[in-house]
Amino acid sequence: MMSDFNLKEYVKRGCAITWDDPALDEQIMEAMEDLRDIAGSSIDFGSPGSATRLLKNRVRYERNGVGALFESDYQSELLRLQLKEGLKGGAVDDETSTN
Numbered sequence: 001m002m003s004d005f006n007l008k009e010y011v012k013r014g015c016a017i018t019w020d021d022p023a024l025d026e027q028i029m030e031a032m033e034d035l036r037d038i039a040g041s042s043i044d045f046g047s048p049g050s051a052t053r054l055l056k057n058r059v060r061y062e063r064n065g066v067g068a069l070f071e072s073d074y075q076s077e078l079l080r081l082q083l084k085e086g087l088k089g090g091a092v093d094d095e096t097s098t099n
Contacts, residue, residue, distance in 0.1 A: 031058040
């Protein structure tokens, strides 16, 4: 299966980067933090999926100088990510079992 998933290589392929770019690591870290802020949770980027696709596209937008457009262009995908991550969190703890 995909146990050897490499996020940096995935982003490089998706952004058509064929050279070693020292700025890429920083761009990936910034994209991770942005997506975690948007989702309101700690997202796992260790396997392919919607979060890694969004990260790849976030980096691509930044590299092309249109980072400000990312959230509006990917609004529905970001909302789905928020909902998915929110459901993983389970119920809110303010009503723990008091019976």
